[in-house]
Amino acid sequence: MEDEERITPSRESCIYTSCYCEENVWKLCEFVRMERTTPLEDLFVVFISNENRQVPLWKQKSGRGDQPVVWDYHVVLLQVSLKSGSLVHDLDSQLSFPCSLELYADQALHSDRHLNPAYHRCLRVVPAHSYLLNFASDRSHMKNSDGSWRMPPPPYPPLRSAESQMNLDHFISMDPQVGWGAVYSLDQFLCTYLKASSSSSSS
DSSP: OGGGGGGGGOOGOOOOTTOOOHEEEEEEEEHHHHTTOOOOOGEEEEEEEEETTTTEEESBTOOOOOOOEEEEEEEEEEEEEEEEEEEOOOOTTTSSSSEEEEIIIIIIOSSTTTTGGGGGOEEEEEEEHHHHHOOOOOOOBBBOTTTTTTOOOOSOOOOSHHHHHHHHHHHOOOOOTTSSEEEEEHHHHHHHHHHHHHHHHHH
């Protein structure tokens, strides 16, 4: 991708903490809002999870060979652009940063058709401006029962909203009656956003 088309820093320059994907994506949204590299309305935060909190993803940096990583949830940034089509920003992926939704769907998401139903993916899509305004995490989900960290936290203070210090579960939940944004099955998501990508590329 040409530098003039990039809306975020290079992968190496992004604010990144392993196992804190929800905060890494929040920081990407914050960068775009501050630097105005693209309209914030073009950006959507996508939580990938399911009722069992077991979702396989391929081409993850923590994966081994062709085997998927099974996350309890994962978070990526989706850019829907009339110029570039739909692009996925995933700081934990082995794929390019960003990469087309078509490539991400083929290489990282695959299909639910041949998976045990317990592993079928759902996706909560939240407008970036809503995510910046409403997301809050005190990082308690990353602590052991003795208070020690399961993984070291980011160096900056926890992200809080005006209304909450911790609402991460509302974003991970795939109950459409809970939280912000819209919840899709994998097929519904791809139908919606690949269609947006193909229509923008043909316009």
